[in-house]
Amino acid sequence: MSTLPAHDSHASHDDGHGHGHDHPWYLAHHWENPKQQFEAGKLGMWLFLATEVLLFGGLFCAYAVWRGNHPELFKYGSQFLDTTWGAINTCVLILSSLTMAWAVTAAQQGKQGVLKVMLILTLLGAVGFLAIKYVEYSHKFHEGFFPGLRFYQTPPEHSSFWGGHHDDFGPGVHEDHQGEAAHDGHDHAAGASSEHPAADSTHAAASPSSRLPHTPGANDTAATAPVSTTAPATGDMTGDMTGATAAPTVAGVVDPNVPTVELPQFPQANVGPSGLASDAELVEKPFALGERHTVAAAHPLRDAEHRPLNAHKFFDIYFMMTGLHGIHVVIGMIVIIWLLVGAFRGKFTAEYFTPVDLGGLYWHIVDLIWIFLFPLFYLI
């Protein structure tokens, strides 16, 4: 898709009508001269890059809104990302940008050998990036960090993105969850959910608590809150997403419509503003500089059933943005392979290097987007 401006700009567009034989082979019939064609291709590519920026801009905007609404979720989630792998990937992409720029220069100077080597190196960079991304993703899936509500289910052994609970995808998430919860033997949770979903939804809509600052004082009194908070792990999504954030209500008056359910296995899971555990140890430690990973590795909240409510949102936006970026890397690889084929056929000369130039532009924007993604997810 993205390669199309590049394709077209040099398309020799033979539609059965003759045109002057003084035209070089790469000049399509509706252009006056190669310079006009080159400049049009370049303008088209820049416009296309503008649409790419706006496409990602929508997601950056979603990121900003989410982070503004739930800063603690991002603090919590980002500690599970591996900064080392992220940094290595950043270096890989920057290096591949360098080799791509080198390839463009080689094409402009007509240095065929350098062009081929640099394109191959760029392709290797892309492959390396995706390989590292694969390692990271599969690690996340293994830990059960899935996008969406599946986040709260204990992953089965060797779970992968597509393995395990297929039922949870697609329409009918809620129903499946309830059904499954019953099968899993968490009858109490399933029972709770079936009795009070409507009541909890109302709370959710009315409760501003998800934006409240962290209030440790409320935790002790909120004895009933943790119950409903941790319940999502066992199945009651509908009720819990909202009930979890209803801490103020619970702290003061216990809503008679909301049955309180004893969940003896989660005695300590107190609730913070957005459903985060407020235990000082759990919250403070991971943020200490230098020990993010060690702490995170031993983090009790790694356990899917103890995960704070709404924490999946960080991974949702993470998977969406890096996933969309990954798709762009794949498209970029297709472009580079196509350029390589052209380079080995000797298509590109010092007079005609438009595809290499445009492919290079595209590859640079793919890099540039990652340069923004890396700090937003891994560093801050």
Place this chain on the structure above:
Amino acid sequence: MTTLDLSKPLNLPGDNYLTHTRGIMSWLITLDHKRIGVMYMVMVLTSFLFGGLAALAVRTELITPGKTMMEQDAYNQMFTLHGAIMVFLVIIPSVPAALGNFVLPIMLGAKDVAFPRLNLMSFYLWIFGAIFFVGSLFRGGLDTGWTFYTPYSSDQDSAMGGVVFALTGVFILGFSSIFTGLNFIVTIHRLRPPGMTWFKMPLFLWALYATAVIQVLATPVLGITVALLAFERAFGIGIFDPKLGGDPVLYQHFFWFYSHPAVYIMILPGMGIISELIAVHSHKHIFGYRFIAFSSIAIAMFGFLVWGHHMFTSGQSALMNVMFSAITFSVSIPSAIKVFNWLATMYKGSISLNTPMCYALSFMFIFSIGGLTGLHLGTLATDIHLHDTYFVVAHFHYVMMGSALIAMIGGLHHWWPKMTGKMYNENLGRIGCALVFIGFNVTFFTQFMLGSKGGTRRSWDYLPEFQTYHVISTIGSYILAIGFFLTAGYLIHSMFRGRRAPANPWGGRSLEWQCTSPPPHDNFSVAPRVGDCYDFRYVEWNEAEQGYVVRRDLDPETNPALAPQKGGH
């Protein structure tokens, strides 16, 4: 109508784009912008038929309160289908992709658009998007309204199964729209022939350029919005669905950030067409060329800053409401500039009431009402009362249907001789236009009254006292349908039995009237001569041609013999 000796063609037929190559494949894989434009036109008009039938079903259901012919669910699906088809499959591609594709390169004096393959690809993207749209019907249907508002669209219980399918369709159609816009921008920047400066371009091209800018800048955001919504529905990511802690108003912001500019994607090219029609059929130089040109750009820019006026009642902050309201009012300035300039163009012109001109006049009347009623909705106090009533429905039909679509149909009549090489029956054309105009106003003016009295939109049932309005409105929609079917009838008839069209049937001066009807495959064998495309002084009716000719021999600029002799020469 003069009988013509058809054995002796008026303009050398030889080779034109319709006869250049033959066979179905020569159309399906064509890179010729004219053929792609025609294919778009066929598909858009087909969609228009289906969207129109859905509208008739909705109107028929509303003749009586309660059930007339379908249940509530079917009604919800029907108005959603009508809105979604009309917006995404008809109005947005109608002028830029269908008419624009055909006309833009010829008007510009180019042989093709900048990227012909991309052009063909956007056509097929449109087809795929349309297939997904239709597919949503078979996946359980769609009842969210064309806006896909959350929580209707994200709620598993209330929304129907077709949502993700339809969202995929919107995503693909968005890319089709982006690529068309991108193509047009590059074409206008890089393919202008020598002499075709920015301020010599026909105003339709200015309008298409402004539209293309919006398409390129706004549509990606729609793409990401529908992607987020699809993920919300598929995985429950909790961004828009209030049940999952999401913010439904955030969806409205995302959606209208695209969809308000999209309103200008619909209306701006329509305004461009009207600028052409008014000048050509009044045979008078366009008044205020630069003002009309820049007002197109101004509308495109303002269009990005007013999306919040769709959310006055959604719980936006009061400050934002006031600001969006103020900017909304400013849009009326460039819009009014256009209307006044068109009026000034007609003043003391020699107006031919050809069918395209009849549509242009309808446009001016309807657009004025549509624009002015927009002020009621942009005013915070009155919007509280009018929000979600038929007043809103009437307003946006006046702008989107009565203006954008009528401009498109006017443009279709204007360029029909160029596209097909055949003339249609003028009298039937005028009758069709009158039926459309009357039917439209009966249908929708009634809805202004209905809405201001509190008739809520999208309701299957209503209070009995509103029935009179609904019956009148439904009768109007039938008149409208008769008008459109009549139009379709004589246009199709003209393709087979129509009089052969001269190169210049209306007396236009822009470049497309310099090539034959239909144009040759390459548009121009030699680079065309670019003059002032609104200078009609030397355009004369030629009886032998049964069309207009430009008397270059009378023009001092092209005939040096007539140049005024200056002293000291």
